[in-house]
Amino acid sequence: MGEIIGRVVDNKQIILKGYIDGAPKETDMELKLGKKMKLEAPKGSGAFLVKNLYLSCDPYMRARMRDFHGSYLTPFVPGSVVEGFGVSKVVHSDNPNFKPGDIVSGFTGWEEYSLIYKPEQLRKVQPDTIPLSYYIGLLGMPGFTAYVGFYEICAPKKNDYVFVSAASGAVGQLVGQLAKLHGCYVVGSAGTSQKVDLLKNKLGFDEAFNYKEEPDLDAALKRYFPHGIDIYFENVGGAMLEAVLLNIRVHGRIAVCGMVSQHSMSDPQGIRNLFNIITKRVRMQGFLQSDFLHLYPRFLEDVGSLYKQGKITYLEDISEGLESGPSAFAGLFSGKNIGKQVVCVAHE
Amino acid sequence: MGEIIGRVVDNKQIILKGYIDGAPKETDMELKLGKKMKLEAPKGSGAFLVKNLYLSCDPYMRARMRDFHGSYLTPFVPGSVVEGFGVSKVVHSDNPNFKPGDIVSGFTGWEEYSLIYKPEQLRKVQPDTIPLSYYIGLLGMPGFTAYVGFYEICAPKKNDYVFVSAASGAVGQLVGQLAKLHGCYVVGSAGTSQKVDLLKNKLGFDEAFNYKEEPDLDAALKRYFPHGIDIYFENVGGAMLEAVLLNIRVHGRIAVCGMVSQHSMSDPQGIRNLFNIITKRVRMQGFLQSDFLHLYPRFLEDVGSLYKQGKITYLEDISEGLESGPSAFAGLFSGKNIGKQVVCVAHE
Known part of the structure; x- marks a missing residue:
């Protein structure tokens, strides 16, 4: 349905x-x-007007919902519209670089x-066989996070033992698949048996387990990694990180991407066994994809090509309608979503 | 006094x-x-007999006093003699590479x-103007730890803001001086006003403070680092690490050398704000000098030369007599020592 300017x-x-x-x-x-x-971009504004098609639910957005100004993320303004990544269609434009459609x-x-008054915050998508919603998932910020986290932070080698938490999530599922393509042994954790099944049977992980069914995470990791862990792609924090520190190998690497289990800034769980970082000479490194934007074109080329060759799968959980956004977003923090959580506002 | 073979x-x-x-x-x-x-090395043993002159008190030795076998360090055997680094004089030798004297x-x-049945665990010292005891301090394992930790792990740049905890200790005092020579701004923490005074007036730190007099470590660090910390050389762990994580700058580096405040393995203090590692993209890396032994000759040359040029000072706390060993060693963990703790068993 076309918009009437x-x-x-x-x-x-x-x-x-x-x-x-x-x-x-x-x-x-x-x-x-x-x-x-x-429905019009004001003349002389350089802005353009978009119709939003897909909106991305990302855990980092929680940080903007807090009254905390010490971060790289500025807080949302209560009473104002939530912001995030999306895929949109240009309806009207006062900017020569963007045209309707x-x-x-x-x-x-x-x-x-x-x-949109800041056109530099969006890029044009060349439609092809890749689903549009993937541009906020596999080929968007989460996919790029997986890509730079794995290749630039984890320093992966063939045959490394790789553990990914929140492994069926927007980032984790790609990390695991890239690690498999790199020749690593990959185990993922997730919070339901359905996700565990997907990890093993659809996403190609060597093994996967439901952390909620493991009363002793240390024992679980010892079972899946009898030789220890070389690389941990950290998405959850807390007890899982402590268990990993007990099982990490000498010269292990921990890429710290997220700590979604740590909901509260006022009383997060303390990590009590950091001493292992010394004895095992571990490199633990936080990162943000935004520090690596120079690699974005290569990422699009690499991962887009792997997808088109059928070497990579991507799971999405699409909720229909803008009104489903709050529930879809909140669901991220209880693990309700299976795969990348997307809100579909309009199909075109 | 010569020994009678x-x-x-x-x-x-x-x-x-x-x-x-x-x-x-x-x-x-x-x-x-x-x-x-x-007083004889058995014929055909390849061993040599030494008279121990100086013994080194190092915090890592605590790990060998525990019944814990999961570390790179094997536990001592109760009832057996304590082992560690030392400077010794060969008395008698069945090994052609070592001769009396x-x-x-x-x-x-x-x-x-x-x-000594494992001669590969010792190296010959060429006596010159450097005090012999320095070969277990400035030019021994602690000095080498400072050298590789600073240059290989901290990735220092001129004008970086550097914070060193346990700054007057065997390792910290050299880290601070190397950082100053590198053009950094250096602040150290220590546990007495006498040590603070030495840091500022003898070791050339820009600033120093007594952490025991700071009820709020976060506030203390904000006072000494209004622009934040680029490099933290971690020797203590616990509350100081948490305070540093609040004050570290984007792309900060934490070289984890020790966590001397964490005495108990059963109930160490948890670090609750590791999330800062992500938002500030921090690299936190544990290391052991033993992974860098290929750099030892360069270290000896570099630091020996800086010392001879008067560009580096080294503080030692020498206790007299083997019998003073237990007290000297225990004193490390309450900060009794001022500078590198050495036990002098014999002067020659």
């Missing part, structure tokens, strides 16, 4: 109600009608239409 | 009484007369005389 529409939006402390809940956000919006991915609002 | 002597020894759990105490060890010892440094026993 200049028409004034209601613009449904997802609003953050107020700052949060613990894990995000569906009720922390609400659907509202925004101000009436004219262009598909773009990048930074947008959790709303039906967004007026 | 073949004479049978009493050989005083320091014995570990039993395995320990918390911080080592003087009473965990005791002075005993060993078996009578003939040679000065050696390396692995020996906490006793008056040791029969």
Whole structure:
């Protein structure tokens, strides 16, 4: 359905109600009608107007829901629209580099239409056989995070023993597959038997286990890694990190991508066995994909090509309708999603 | 006084009484007369007999006093003589590479005389203007730890803000001086005002503070590092590490050398804010000098030369007599020592 330029529409939006402390809940956000919006980019603004198609639910967004200004992420403003990565279609443009019909991915609002004043925060997508929603998943920030985390931080070698937590998630599932293609032995952890099944039977992990069914994570890791772990791709923090420190090998590497189990900034679980970092000479390194943007073109080429050759699979969990956004986002923190969580606002 | 070859002597020894759990105490060890010892290396053994001159008190030795076999260090045997680094003089030799009168440094026993069956664990020292005891300090394992930790792990750049904990200790005092020579801004922490004074007025640190007088370590670090910390040379662990994680800069490096504050393996303090590793993209890396032995000749040359040029100072705390060993060693864990703790068994 084409948009009629200049028409004034209601613009449904997802609003953050107020700052949060613990894990995000569906009720922390609400659907509202925004101000009436004219489907037009103001003349002379250099802006363009997009219709949002797919919105990305990413754990990092929790950090913007807190009243904490010491991070690289600026907090959302309570009462204002939530922002995040999305795939959108240009409806009207006052910017010569973007024209109506262009598909773009990048930074947008959790709303039906967004007026984009910072075009540098989006890039054009050349539609081909790759599903559009993948540009916020496999070929978007999560996929790129997996790519730079694995190749640039983990220093992988053939035959390394690799452990990935939150392994069926947006990032983890690609890390595991890249590690397999690299010749590593790969085990993933996840929180349901269905996810464990997908890891083993669809994503090609050598082994996988449900951490919720393991009363003793140390024992579980010893079972799956009798020779120890060379590389840990850290997505969860807390007890799993402690168990890994007991099982990491000499000169092991821990790429710290996320710590999704640590919901609260005021009382996170302490890691009590960091001493292993010395005795095993471990390198533990946090990273953000945004430090590696020079590698993005190579990533798109590499991973896009692997996908087209059928060497890589990507699991998505798509919830329908903007109104499903708060529930979909909150679900990330209880592991409700199976694969990359996407909100479909409109199909085209 | 020369030794009479073949004479049978009493050989005083320091014995570990039993395995320990918390911080080592003087009473965990005791002075005993060993078996009578003939001052002779058995014919055909390839061994050599040394008279121990200086013994090194190093925090890592605590790990060998525990009944824990999962480390790179094998536990001592209760009832047997304590081992460690020392500087010794060869008395009699059945090994063609060592002859009486040679000065050696390396692995020996906490006793008056040791029969060395593993000559590869010691190296000959060429006596010159450098004090012999420095071969277990400035030019021994602690100095080499400082050297590889700073240059190989910290990735230092001119003008970096460098923080060193346990800064007047055997390792820390050299890290700070190397960092100053590298053009960094260097602050150290220590546990007495006398040590703080030495750091500022003798070792050339830009600033230093007594952590025991700082009820709020975060506030202290903010005062000394208003722009944040680029490099933290970690010797203590616990609360200081948490405070550093609050003040580390983007792309900061933490070289984890020791965690001397974490006395007990059963209940160490948990680090609750590791999340900063991600947001600030921190590299935290444990290391052991023994992984870098190929750099030892360069280290000897570099640091020996800096010392001879007067560009480096080294503080030692020498306790007299083998019998002072247990007390000197235990003192490491309450910070009693000022500078490198050495036990002088004999002057020549």
